[in-house]
Amino acid sequence: MTTVYRKSAGLQDRELHYCPGCSHGIVHKLIAECMEELGLIDTAILVCPVGCSVFAGNYFACDCIEAIHGRAPAVATAVKRTHPDQLVVTYQGDGDLASIGTAEIVHAAMRGEKFTTVFINNAIYGMTGGQMAPTTLLGQRATTAPHGRMKEIHGSPIRMAELLSTMDGLAYAERVCVADIPHLNKAKKAIKKAFEVQLAGKGFSFVEVLSACPTNWGMTPLEANKWLLENMAAYYPLGVIKEVEEG
Amino acid sequence: MDTTVEKELWKGNEAVAEAAIRAGCKCFFGYPITPQNEIPEYMSAHLPEAGGVFIQSESELAAINMVYGAAASGVRAMTSSSSPGISLKQEGISAMCSGELPGVVVNMMRGGPGLGTIQPSQCDYFQATRGGGNGDYRTIVLAPCDIQEAVDMTQEAFDLADIYRMPVMILGDGMIGQMMEPIVWHDIPKRELPSKDWCASGRKGRDHSNFITSLRIDAPDSEEFNRHLEAKYKTIAEKETRWVEKDTDGCEIIIAAYGTPSRIALSAAEELEAKGIKVGLFRPQTVWPFPSERLAELAAQPSVKAILVVEMSLGQMVEDVQLAVKGAKPVRFYGRVGGMVPSVEEIAEEAEKILQEVR
Numbered sequence A: 001m002t003t004v005y006r007k008s009a010g011l012q013d014r015e016l017h018y019c020p021g022c023s024h025g026i027v028h029k030l031i032a033e034c035m036e037e038l039g040l041i042d043t044a045i046l047v048c049p050v051g052c053s054v055f056a057g058n059y060f061a062c063d064c065i066e067a068i069h070g071r072a073p074a075v076a077t078a079v080k081r082t083h084p085d086q087l088v089v090t091y092q093g094d095g096d097l098a099s100i101g102t103a104e105i106v107h108a109a110m111r112g113e114k115f116t117t118v119f120i121n122n123a124i125y126g127m128t129g130g131q132m133a134p135t136t137l138l139g140q141r142a143t144t145a146p147h148g149r150m151k152e153i154h155g156s157p158i159r160m161a162e163l164l165s166t167m168d169g170l171a172y173a174e175r176v177c178v179a180d181i182p183h184l185n186k187a188k189k190a191i192k193k194a195f196e197v198q199l200a201g202k203g204f205s206f207v208e209v210l211s212a213c214p215t216n217w218g219m220t221p222l223e224a225n226k227w228l229l230e231n232m233a234a235y236y237p238l239g240v241i242k243e244v245e246e247g
Numbered sequence B: 001m002d003t004t005v006e007k008e009l010w011k012g013n014e015a016v017a018e019a020a021i022r023a024g025c026k027c028f029f030g031y032p033i034t035p036q037n038e039i040p041e042y043m044s045a046h047l048p049e050a051g052g053v054f055i056q057s058e059s060e061l062a063a064i065n066m067v068y069g070a071a072a073s074g075v076r077a078m079t080s081s082s083s084p085g086i087s088l089k090q091e092g093i094s095a096m097c098s099g100e101l102p103g104v105v106v107n108m109m110r111g112g113p114g115l116g117t118i119q120p121s122q123c124d125y126f127q128a129t130r131g132g133g134n135g136d137y138r139t140i141v142l143a144p145c146d147i148q149e150a151v152d153m154t155q156e157a158f159d160l161a162d163i164y165r166m167p168v169m170i171l172g173d174g175m176i177g178q179m180m181e182p183i184v185w186h187d188i189p190k191r192e193l194p195s196k197d198w199c200a201s202g203r204k205g206r207d208h209s210n211f212i213t214s215l216r217i218d219a220p221d222s223e224e225f226n227r228h229l230e231a232k233y234k235t236i237a238e239k240e241t242r243w244v245e246k247d248t249d250g251c252e253i254i255i256a257a258y259g260t261p262s263r264i265a266l267s268a269a270e271e272l273e274a275k276g277i278k279v280g281l282f283r284p285q286t287v288w289p290f291p292s293e294r295l296a297e298l299a300a301q302p303s304v305k306a307i308l309v310v311e312m313s314l315g316q317m318v319e320d321v322q323l324a325v326k327g328a329k330p331v332r333f334y335g336r337v338g339g340m341v342p343s344v345e346e347i348a349e350e351a352e353k354i355l356q357e358v359r
Helices: A024-037 A052-058 A072-082 A094-100 A102-111 A160-164 A181-199 A221-235 B012-022 B038-046 B060-072 B083-099 B125-129 B147-164 B174-178 B219-240 B260-274 B292-299 B317-325 B344-358
Strands: A045-048 A063-066 A088-093 A116-121 A170-177 A204-210 A239-243 B008-011 B027-030 B053-056 B077-081 B103-109 B140-142 B167-173 B180-183 B243-246 B253-256 B279-284 B286-288 B306-311 B331-335
Touching: A024 A052, A024 A088, A024 A116, A024 A181, A045 A052, A045 A072, A052 A063, A052 A088, A072 A088, A072 A102, A072 A116, A072 B027, A072 B053, A072 B060, A088 A094, A094 A102, A094 A116, A094 A160, A102 A160, A102 A204, A102 B060, A116 A160, A116 A181, A160 A170, A160 A204, A160 A239, A170 A181, A170 A221, A181 A204, A204 A221, B008 B012, B008 B147, B012 B038, B012 B077, B012 B103, B012 B147, B012 B167, B012 B174, B012 B180, B027 B038, B027 B060, B038 B053, B053 B060, B060 B077, B060 B083, B060 B103, B077 B083, B083 B103, B083 B125, B083 B167, B103 B147, B103 B174, B125 B167, B125 B286, B140 B147, B147 B167, B147 B180, B147 B219, B167 B174, B243 B292, B253 B260, B253 B292, B253 B344, B260 B279, B260 B306, B260 B344, B279 B292, B292 B317, B306 B317, B306 B344, B317 B331, B331 B344
Parallel strands: A045 A063, A045 A088, A088 A116, A116 A204, A170 A204, B027 B053, B027 B077, B077 B103, B103 B167, B140 B167, B253 B279, B253 B306, B306 B331
Antiparallel strands: A170 A239, B008 B180, B140 B286, B243 B279
């Protein structure tokens, strides 16, 4: 029998707890595949967030550290500074990175810390049940914005890739999504590129993944991906946001 | 007397920083706050020279979480701050206790509450000895009374942290941080340290991955872990409780104090002795675990009429003294707060007053 597809060695052989249609599982797979293809599973250190992916350390095959809410960039800073030759990655959601942990991510980028952040932007708080995130779109409903996000009350959603790209220490930032196969393939390339930028010592690298949360959006997985491409990608432009050739 | 021993004059904060480097501290993360700024300043100059990492973090929250990261990946790390900054660090201290991560946290206490004052105080005793952040946890709390002891304790703190896999706090006060005193550098007793095979520093051939976490979402697992901490804390209380006593045998009054007030109490005791009053001094070196058993034994002596607790607070350690003595003898309190330091005369006068009342 010929093997045409197998689970990446970068993942443990465990059942994921994520909801149907959630992007986390796909992004886990892409990160794991990139680690495997670059031969980094044995040396990588992944720093996990608080949010739905709080259990990511149970799924990845590399060593993992679970950080307190928002603090993954501080944790990763210390890990990378003390293990400069190893791949260090933070995996963070929008509440974690763009709300409670804004100081940590901005200062890690400012210092040009040589680790990679994979930022899961699904425009909602997933684990706690659908509260408004700093990335929730205008008009989008959340359990703490029952009439939808309103600019005059809540302000406009934050574009983290653009904000962080103002920092000289950021060497590479790209926004991607995994809503269909062509986009998924681009997302994998971006993650691999970010790892390569890190290993080349060019600076901080950042991949923002527009992600679906069908459960808290109140949609089917297919509707969620369609909504993401039509609405999120319109506000959060896909593509390379910044790339510095020489670090 | 050995006259060959070299004494050096050191400022408390700088001495603590140098002691940490000598103890093999490889990372320091901190945020400026008075009266402990000489610690990060010294570290910024000397830790990189020693092959370590110094980062002035964006906040105390980031600093303690950097300590968490270094510790999780197997590296000796330290942070320091003063009272309001230590409040911010409690998030990370609680997480380190839950993730069972070693690290050293220095608190050069200043007056509170809120921004309070930059003058010395002992108003964080409750916070230091009861946990301070969320959850049922303790940290080992070493309370130096002078710079020599601050230096020795800082070096030992790293070993204690590694042995018990938990944060260890050096609880000083602004006076100890800012004062200069002669000290002697000497080797601290070597202790056997456990392997850090639990750490997340990359698998490097290990047949399984390590995952450091403070989350145990299933209640039975979480209870089991809390019971494990309980057992660990019991072991620490049995093995690591320390104190110093002076002239306690057959004394009439015990003065109990830690840190700076314990030294003032020493002078007060000399004044009282000159008047024929037998004073015993009891100084906890670990304020958690608190030396309750020994204090209870001393208080039970028929000669002891009362115990006077002196603190630079409104009365915090006095509660541990009351718990230890269990009403066997009167426990009285004298404290100065807000950055004020009790004087020798105040303590002596208070002791005499108490004795007149209880005799």
